[in-house]
Amino acid sequence: MADMTVEAGAAAPTTMPRRLSEGWFAWALIAPAMLFIGVIVAWPLAETLRLSFTDANLGGEHWVGWANYQALWDSSPFAQTIGRTFYWMVLSVCLKLILGLIGATLLNAAVPGRGLFRVLVMPPWVIPIAIGCIGWLWLYNGHFGMLAGLAQRWGLIGGPFEFLAYKQSAFYSAIVTDVWVGTPMVSLFFLAAMQGVSRDLYEAAWVDGAGRWYRFRRITIPQIMPVIVSMALLSAIWTFNSFEVIWILTQGGPRGATTTLIVDTYKTAIGNYKFGEGAARAVVIVVLLASFSLIYLFFLNKVNRKYGVK
Amino acid sequence: MMDKYTRLQVVGIYAAIFVFLLFMLLPFIEMFMTSLRPLSHLFRSPYTFWGSDFTFEAYSKMWTTVPLLGRYIVNSVYIAGMVTAITMVLVVPAAYAYARLDFPFKSASLSVFLGVNMFTGAVLLIPLYRVLRTLGLLNTYWAMIVPGVAFLIPTGIWLLRSYLEKIPRELEEAAYVDGASRIYTLRRVVLPLAVPGLIVVGVSVFIGAYAQQFLFAITFNQERAYQPLPAGLFEFIGYQSVNWNEMMAAALVGVLPVMVIFLFLQKYLVAGLTAGAVKE
Numbered sequence: 001m002a003d004m005t006v007e008a009g010a011a012a013p014t015t016m017p018r019r020l021s022e023g024w025f026a027w028a029l030i031a032p033a034m035l036f037i038g039v040i041v042a043w044p045l046a047e048t049l050r051l052s053f054t055d056a057n058l059g060g061e062h063w064v065g066w067a068n069y070q071a072l073w074d075s076s077p078f079a080q081t082i083g084r085t086f087y088w089m090v091l092s093v094c095l096k097l098i099l100g101l102i103g104a105t106l107l108n109a110a111v112p113g114r115g116l117f118r119v120l121v122m123p124p125w126v127i128p129i130a131i132g133c134i135g136w137l138w139l140y141n142g143h144f145g146m147l148a149g150l151a152q153r154w155g156l157i158g159g160p161f162e163f164l165a166y167k168q169s170a171f172y173s174a175i176v177t178d179v180w181v182g183t184p185m186v187s188l189f190f191l192a193a194m195q196g197v198s199r200d201l202y203e204a205a206w207v208d209g210a211g212r213w214y215r216f217r218r219i220t221i222p223q224i225m226p227v228i229v230s231m232a233l234l235s236a237i238w239t240f241n242s243f244e245v246i247w248i249l250t251q252g253g254p255r256g257a258t259t260t261l262i263v264d265t266y267k268t269a270i271g272n273y274k275f276g277e278g279a280a281r282a283v284v285i286v287v288l289l290a291s292f293s294l295i296y297l298f299f300l301n302k303v304n305r306k307y308g309v310k
Numbered sequence: 311m312m313d314k315y316t317r318l319q320v321v322g323i324y325a326a327i328f329v330f331l332l333f334m335l336l337p338f339i340e341m342f343m344t345s346l347r348p349l350s351h352l353f354r355s356p357y358t359f360w361g362s363d364f365t366f367e368a369y370s371k372m373w374t375t376v377p378l379l380g381r382y383i384v385n386s387v388y389i390a391g392m393v394t395a396i397t398m399v400l401v402v403p404a405a406y407a408y409a410r411l412d413f414p415f416k417s418a419s420l421s422v423f424l425g426v427n428m429f430t431g432a433v434l435l436i437p438l439y440r441v442l443r444t445l446g447l448l449n450t451y452w453a454m455i456v457p458g459v460a461f462l463i464p465t466g467i468w469l470l471r472s473y474l475e476k477i478p479r480e481l482e483e484a485a486y487v488d489g490a491s492r493i494y495t496l497r498r499v500v501l502p503l504a505v506p507g508l509i510v511v512g513v514s515v516f517i518g519a520y521a522q523q524f525l526f527a528i529t530f531n532q533e534r535a536y537q538p539l540p541a542g543l544f545e546f547i548g549y550q551s552v553n554w555n556e557m558m559a560a561a562l563v564g565v566l567p568v569m570v571i572f573l574f575l576q577k578y579l580v581a582g583l584t585a586g587a588v589k590e
Contacts, residue, residue, distance in 0.1 A: 025492055026413035029403035033463050034419065036400055039441065040460035041426050047437035056436075099330075106327050110313045111320060119576055120331050123338060126517055126572045127565040130524035130540035134561055135337025138344055138554060146340045149357025184334065188580060234427075241430040244524055262432050270529060275436045282433045289428050 045286070051279035058273045068280035077256070078264075082288075085240065085260040088175065092239045095179045097232060100186030105216070107187065108194045118191070125184040133248040136177045140164050140249070167257035170250050174258050178245045182235055189231050193224035229303050233296050240289060261285050338562075345369070345559035352555055369563065372556035375546065378534060382542030383564050386520060389451060389538055390568075393458040393519035394512055400459070401466035401511070406496055408467065409474035410482070423464045431457055431525050442530055453530035454523055454538065461522065462515050469514065473507030474500070506578065513575050520568050539564040 052068055054061040072078045107118050124132055142148045142162030151157045163173045197220060205215050221228075243262050246252060252259035252267060259267070265285065269278020315323065344352065346364040373379055407413070408420055431438065438457060439448070447453045477500065485495040501508070527541035534542075543564070546557035572579070 022411050023413040026407040026411040026416075029407040029411075030419065033400040033404040033423070033467065037423065037426055037460055037463060040438065040457055041429065041434065044434040044437035044441055045429070047440070048434060051436060102326075103330050106323060106330055109315075109323050109327075111315070111323055111327075117327055117331060118580070119573070121334050122572065122576065122580075123569070124334055126521075126568055128521045128524060128540045131543065131561045131565055132337055134543060134557065135341040138558070139337060139340045144353055144357065146336075146343070146357075146359070150359065152357060153359075180333065180337070192580075237428055241432065243430065243432045262430070266432055266435070269436045278436055282436070285433055286429065293428065 048279045048282050048286075051276055052283045054276045054279075056275035056279070061276065064276065068277050071277070072280060072284065081256075081259055081261055081264050082284075084171075085262075088171075088178075088242075088260050089236055089240045092175050092178045092182070092242075093232060093236050095175070096182040096186050096235050096239070097228065099179060099183045100190050100231070101228075103183060103187035104190035104194055105220075107191050121184050121187060123184075124180055125188075129181055129244045130248060132181060133177060133245055136173075136180070137164075137249060140173050164250050165254060167254055170254055171257050174246055174249050177249060178239060178242050181242075181245060182239065186231055186235060189227055190224060193227040194220060197223040225303060229300050233293065233300065236296075237289060237293070240285075240292075261288075341558040341562055345555050345562060347555050349551070349553065349555060368553075368555040368559040372546075372553070372560045372563075375553055375556050376542070376560070378537075378542065378545075379560055381535065382537055382539045383567070385451075385536060385542075386523060386538040386540070386564065387567050389454050389458065389523060390516050390519035392451070392455045393462065394516045396455065396459045397462045397466050397515050397519075398508070398512055400463055401470055401515075402501070402508070403496070404463075405467045405470035405474055406500060408471045410479075420467075423467055426461065426464045429461075431461060431522075431529075435525075435529055439530065447530075449531050449533040449536070451536050454526045454536075457526050457530070458519050458522060462518050465518065466511055466515055470504075470507060470511045473510070474504060477503050509575065510578050510581075513571060513579055517568055517572065 051061070053063060053065060055064045055067070103121060107114055107121065139145045139147050140163035142160040142165070145163075147163065148157065148161045151161070152159070161169075164170045201219050201223070202215055205219060210218070240260075241262050242260070243266065246258050246260060246263050247266070250258045252263040261281065262285065265278050265281040268274050268281060343359075345368050346366065347361065348363055348365060348367065351358075351361050351363055376382075404423075408416065442448050442453050442456065445452075445456075447456060481499055481503070482495050485499045490499070523538040524540040527538050531537060531541075539560075543557055543561055546553050546560065
């Protein structure tokens with residue numbers, strides 16, 4: 001097919017047929033990937049929507065209309081879960097961005113050994129999240145883990161402290177681990193953006209007597225703002241969907257304190273075999289994330305325009 | 311000069327870097343320390359940071375405690391390798407189309423791909439489970455490979471596209487003038503030039519594939535012989551006692567394959583990953 005199109009183009013070099021054949025050729029190149037996504041992502045997505053209107057479980061399924069959604073709407077634990085999920089997302093993303101910015105600045109400092117430091121930041125991102133979380137699981141162990149152990153020896157706490165056994169501490173411990181997972185990638189992208197900022201800007205400011213903090217605030221931050229804003233969206237989506245960290249550390253406990261939407265969905269659908277109710281939760285996730293992203297992209301366009309990025 | 315630091319500033323920077331790296335490496339330090347402790351020492355109170363009885367025994371005993379451990383590590387590498395191969399076959403032509411060709415629904419279809427990034431497997435698990443059951447793939451390697459590919463295609467297209475855009479067009483145009491077909495040009499002109507980019511994308515897909523196995527493994531695969539390492543590690547829990555020291559040793563040994571690949575290629579990887587993102 002490709003050979004024919006080129007011949008046709010060569011014989012009659014008008015624009016229209018050539019463009020048309022380019023279109024067919026392009027779609028032939030994309031089709032396999034698109035088909036794959038269609039079967040493994042798009043179709044299940046449509047199926048999730050259908051299932052959310054049924055009471056599907058291991059026994060079978062019946063159409064129940066909006067009943068699943070009505071139940072979610074009426075359920076106060078579910079409202080709490082949504083609130084908790086957004087709190088989880090906002091807190092964790094803010095910490096990732098702040099730490100990422102600090103990390104990138106440190107790794108960008110012209111001191112000997114920075115090549116090595118840059119490599120040493122990456123392991124949390126390179127290894128499977130599940131494996132990193134096993135390390136954290138032991139760190140948080142109240143009797144035998146390093147954190148509680150050292151804190152006891154230094155007299156910071158009186159006795160063993162199980163980080164994952166209490167509602168508050170479990171939640172914030174999970175946040176710390178999630179931040180640990182996400183920070184290297186954020187640092188890396190900020191670092192690359194910082195390296196892309198023209199040195200002339202800094203030198204001009206330096207000649208004018210601007211200090212480091214001033215240059216950071218007035219040159220670095222505005223220049224890398226588009227990257228900060230797009231990383232914020234990406235990591236918000238990932239953090240919202242963060243499953244393994246919570247599942248391995250607490251499985252959503254204690255008493256639901258770390259149950260975010262994604263964990264709740266998994267528990268309902270896979271843990272309790274309530275496929276229909278789980279699907280309704282999944283649809284809520286998709287709707288929330290999609291509307292969040294759209295609002296955010298609108299905002300992103302404004303920021304990009306403000307900072308003169310195309 | 312502008313970049314000159316005072317001695318105090320240098321000390322401050324190093325101190326801050328130390329704290330930052332300590333946070334990043336803390337779980338690894340803990341895993342290593344735990345792997346060195348004999349079981350009797352592990353559950354000893356009060357906590358001691360360093361013990362005279364530290365040994366590497368766990369690194370040899372773990373293979374008998376969980377006899378399939380070696381198999382799990384091989385499975386992990388095999389699954390990630392297959393995911394990478396299939397993803398690359400699908401991504402290369404698509405990325406080329408987005409980088410070079412002009413066609414109807416170009417940006418719309420690209421948004422569809424990128425939109426996939428919004429879902430994790432967890433949202434789609436139920437119907438995905440049924441799709442895989444219909445295709446007869448449950449409890450096989452494919453149960454972990456197929457969903458893995460789907461969720462890595464978008465990133466792959468995105469990264470490779472920005473790489474391909476940097477290859478000068480003139481070479482392809484020269485090939486067309488000489489009468490080469492589009493497929494021929496893609497295969498013999500573009501791909502050889504894109505090898506560094508293909509390596510970067512391939513390695514990052516491999517790392518992604520190695521990292522994401524846990525969820526698919528615990529949901530779609532019950533067959534122990536096919537289990538990848540992140541899921542298999544949990545077998546150390548639930549024998550007569552929890553052999554935490556061996557579990558940590560196994561975890562550290564299990565991440566060696568990706569760490570080695572990463573260390574060899576990190577320079578290209580970091581540059582290649584960020585190039586696409588920063589340009590715009």
